[in-house]
Amino acid sequence: MKAGFYHSTKHLTEEQLHAASAECVICGSRELKRLSDLQKNPSVFLLRCETCSCISASRLPTQAALNAYYATYYDHEVFETAEEAVTFHDIESFAKRISKVVEPYLNGRTLNILDFGGGSGALSKRFCKLHANKGKKTELDLVDYSLARRSYDLQGIAVSEYATIEDLLKNLNNEKSKYDLVLASAVLEHLPNPTEALRQLSRLLRKGGVLYIRTPTVYPIMHTLSKVNVSVDFTFPAHIHDMGEEFWRYYFTELAPHSMRVIVSRPSPVETSFRGSFFRTLAAHVLKFPWRLLGKHYTLVGGWEVFARKSQD
Numbered sequence: 001m002k003a004g005f006y007h008s009t010k011h012l013t014e015e016q017l018h019a020a021s022a023e024c025v026i027c028g029s030r031e032l033k034r035l036s037d038l039q040k041n042p043s044v045f046l047l048r049c050e051t052c053s054c055i056s057a058s059r060l061p062t063q064a065a066l067n068a069y070y071a072t073y074y075d076h077e078v079f080e081t082a083e084e085a086v087t088f089h090d091i092e093s094f095a096k097r098i099s100k101v102v103e104p105y106l107n108g109r110t111l112n113i114l115d116f117g118g119g120s121g122a123l124s125k126r127f128c129k130l131h132a133n134k135g136k137k138t139e140l141d142l143v144d145y146s147l148a149r150r151s152y153d154l155q156g157i158a159v160s161e162y163a164t165i166e167d168l169l170k171n172l173n174n175e176k177s178k179y180d181l182v183l184a185s186a187v188l189e190h191l192p193n194p195t196e197a198l199r200q201l202s203r204l205l206r207k208g209g210v211l212y213i214r215t216p217t218v219y220p221i222m223h224t225l226s227k228v229n230v231s232v233d234f235t236f237p238a239h240i241h242d243m244g245e246e247f248w249r250y251y252f253t254e255l256a257p258h259s260m261r262v263i264v265s266r267p268s269p270v271e272t273s274f275r276g277s278f279f280r281t282l283a284a285h286v287l288k289f290p291w292r293l294l295g296k297h298y299t300l301v302g303g304w305e306v307f308a309r310k311s312q313d
């Protein structure tokens, strides 16, 4: 799924919402703190789990409501044009940034990449192109609701597309843990059950392979700006969970499969470029910078990224 700024908030009706749960959908804790409203009649608000630090909508959209939402979303003409501009203005830099971290672990003769929820794969295709000239056999599997089953060759990269993880699993047969790199960039926040997806993605990695995660953490910015009467759209029901530094620390300490170890955890890169959108880009850099000095005490970073590696044993 694509970047947040093309989503917009939609008011959901009673029938489009699951009942509220008294427990955190991520960790099961009952220590939930009410934050700001997302909509009224029926009321949906943000809840912060005091145990895992995930911030989630108090009522989750039903699958039917999400299907209807994304059906109109994919009709949007933006989706058909300039795919590389959609997520990141500078997708080349983003691919290189990921490559810099994972390159030491891509030591086999083949390169198997899974891009989960990355639309038609602008980021992962660029990543593969960075590595394709190193003489490796490169296979890229894309899983996204917007895709239908097909395979093709892209300048020597064998690309296969699937709509769901289940479709992919049917096709993998006996090599279920084969991926050197699994990308989950700007997708987990859209899923009612992101921890189940994380378990599946971790299983699909080979030993020594790397999982890349990028999620928004916009509530701290929303909260700060609300004090000066500036409202920031959470883009519910596309955006259901806000997952920042504290959440990912808790997840990989307490909830993740034991084989997964964090190698890098830091604010995500700025999505826009100075060339494409000067003031937005400047503001994003200014907001992210203090984290370098203040670390976890500073939360106005807007997005988070984690690289976690599956242990060799």
Ligand SMILES: [Zn+2]
Residues within 6 Å of the ligand: 024, 025, 026, 027, 028, 029, 049, 050, 051, 052, 053, 054
């Ligand atoms: Zn929790």
